[in-house]
Amino acid sequence: MADARVTAERFAKGMTFDEYLRYVGSPENLAREAFGGVYLPDGGAAHGGPRKDNSAIFRDRYAKARLTEQQAAAIKWLAAQPNGPAKILVISEDWSSDCRRDVPWLARLAEAGGLELRIFNRDGRKVLGQRRPDIAKYPDSSHDLMVQVLKKDERGEWASLPVAVVFTKDMKELHRYIEFPAIYRKDWVRGQQNAARPGESADQTKDRAAKDFLALQASPFFDIWASAGIDEILSGLHERVLGK
Amino acid sequence: MTPERFAKGMTWDEYLKFTGSPENLAREGIDVRRGMGVLERRLDWSGYLRDRYANARIGAAETSSIRWLAAQPGGPAKVLVICEDWSSDVRRDIPYLARLAEAGGLDLRIFPRDGVKIVMKGLPEPGESPNADLMREYANEKNGQTFATIPVAVFFAKDFTELHRYVEYPFVYRKERLYGHHRAPRAGESAGETRARAGRDIGAMFDSPFFDVWAHGAIAEIISALYERLVIGGHRG
Numbered sequence: 001m002a003d004a005r006v007t008a009e010r011f012a013k014g015m016t017f018d019e020y021l022r023y024v025g026s027p028e029n030l031a032r033e034a035f036g037g038v039y040l041p042d043g044g045a046a047h048g049g050p051r052k053d054n055s056a057i058f059r060d061r062y063a064k065a066r067l068t069e070q071q072a073a074a075i076k077w078l079a080a081q082p083n084g085p086a087k088i089l090v091i092s093e094d095w096s097s098d099c100r101r102d103v104p105w106l107a108r109l110a111e112a113g114g115l116e117l118r119i120f121n122r123d124g125r126k127v128l129g130q131r132r133p134d135i136a137k138y139p140d141s142s143h144d145l146m147v148q149v150l151k152k153d154e155r156g157e158w159a160s161l162p163v164a165v166v167f168t169k170d171m172k173e174l175h176r177y178i179e180f181p182a183i184y185r186k187d188w189v190r191g192q193q194n195a196a197r198p199g200e201s202a203d204q205t206k207d208r209a210a211k212d213f214l215a216l217q218a219s220p221f222f223d224i225w226a227s228a229g230i231d232e233i234l235s236g237l238h239e240r241v242l243g244k
Numbered sequence: 245m246t247p248e249r250f251a252k253g254m255t256w257d258e259y260l261k262f263t264g265s266p267e268n269l270a271r272e273g274i275d276v277r278r279g280m281g282v283l284e285r286r287l288d289w290s291g292y293l294r295d296r297y298a299n300a301r302i303g304a305a306e307t308s309s310i311r312w313l314a315a316q317p318g319g320p321a322k323v324l325v326i327c328e329d330w331s332s333d334v335r336r337d338i339p340y341l342a343r344l345a346e347a348g349g350l351d352l353r354i355f356p357r358d359g360v361k362i363v364m365k366g367l368p369e370p371g372e373s374p375n376a377d378l379m380r381e382y383a384n385e386k387n388g389q390t391f392a393t394i395p396v397a398v399f400f401a402k403d404f405t406e407l408h409r410y411v412e413y414p415f416v417y418r419k420e421r422l423y424g425h426h427r428a429p430r431a432g433e434s435a436g437e438t439r440a441r442a443g444r445d446i447g448a449m450f451d452s453p454f455f456d457v458w459a460h461g462a463i464a465e466i467i468s469a470l471y472e473r474l475v476i477g478g479h480r481g
Contacts, residue, residue, distance in 0.1 A: 045305040068303060070456035077453065083412065182415050183461075183468045192476045221471050223305035228416075234457050235416040242425055 014118025017107040026056030033096035069190035077114035253353025264290030273330035297339035310348035
């Protein structure tokens with residue numbers, strides 16, 4: 001992330017995790033568009049949809065999230081190093097299963113290491129309808145932040161969530177984590193779930209795939225991946241603090 | 245792999261006893277903190293392994309996941325491990341593999357890779373050591389070459405259908421990069437000083453909480469791959 005764009009003042013404008021928990025269930029949040037369920041070919045959403053109240057899921061996942069003793073020791077050690085991690089900027093939208101999986105664990109990581117965590121919505125009232133964030137088109141969003149942390153691969157770049165950017169005390173970027181840990185091969189898993197089974201109609205496939213995905217989110221595997229996200233961040237920070 | 249061959253491996257308790265035995269200690273070893281030179285007699289790592297096993301914890305999600313996987317038709321039932329106690333990757337992972345097997349009710353059997361002499365290059369010749377056949381069967385293929393990389397943990401269904409193979413270290417531990425960093429000379433160091441300091445730095449890394457973070461990462465990787473295989477129905481590419 002270009003350091004000049006994330007000043008201490010801008011960072012301080014984000015929500016703490018407690019504030020975010022309250023915000024997720026607030027009328028203000030629920031009045032915003034959520035992802036409508038269909039991606040455009042360029043990576044944006046075809047249309048917005050109504051936002052569900054996901055605050056109970058966040059609270060419940062936070063209550064149950066537990067770092068291992070060694071994960072807690074590792075973040076404490078890192079935070080104590082000169083130029084170690086001190087702040088985590090998170091960009092999130094509660095309609096995203098990846099955010100519901102990881103944000104409560106990121107809050108636990110920040111607590112364990114004594115790091116300051118601030119959460120920003122990606123979107124304003126309207127869901128991002130295109131691949132590239134555009135602060136001029138969506139002035140009430142955090143697209144100015146999002147555009148600096150796009151996910152990039154052979155398919156191009158897009159505004160994946162969540163994003164967690166770890167900074168030193170003086171806002172020097174140390175590590176960024178985007179969307180999901182490498183061991184969660186989500187695109188492949190979702191592709192398999194969305195594939196038609198013999199004899200299914202298109203509607204049956206859609207219903208069954210949605211149920212399969214919900215079951216996955218309620219399964220212990222969701223926490224395996226959340227915890228693996230923490231391992232990935234800690235390992236990335238370890239390399240960075242060592243000077244790699 | 246047959247049930248008879250698998251049953252010849254050591255249980256975790258037997259392996260702990262074996263590592264401290266005169267029979268094991270008389271075999272060649274390596275201590276990576278001192279470089280890659282072969283030691284005529286290996287160090288006794290049994291106390292260290294006992295300690296790591298005592299402190300290794302599989303969390304609630306890992307326990308639920310492996311139990312659930314083991315209860316599925318065709319789910320994991322057996323774990324074959326090929327290892328050597330002189331390997332830091334082995335010392336990092338096998339206490340956690342033992343805990344994972346316990347949590348899931350899986351039968352874990354351990355086979356030493358080497359005979360008296362260490363395999364330093366490529367694969368062991370057939371008959372060169374008691375388990376050369378296993379190492380050849382579960383060799384690590386990388387960049388068109390095969391290596392006798394350890395540890396290897398092969399997860400099987402009850403009927404010995406292979407479900408997943410874990411080799412050496414997890415994705416999150418970028419070992420070559422870290423070793424390269426530790427072994428690079430610092431300004432003003434002589435070659436001997438670099439070697440000694442690198443050995444200390446690598447040893448400190450083994451003693452740090454990151455070693456367990458990576459062991460935890462390995463368990464997550466294994467569970468995730470087993471999930472893909474059993475629930476989604478595919479092989480990890």
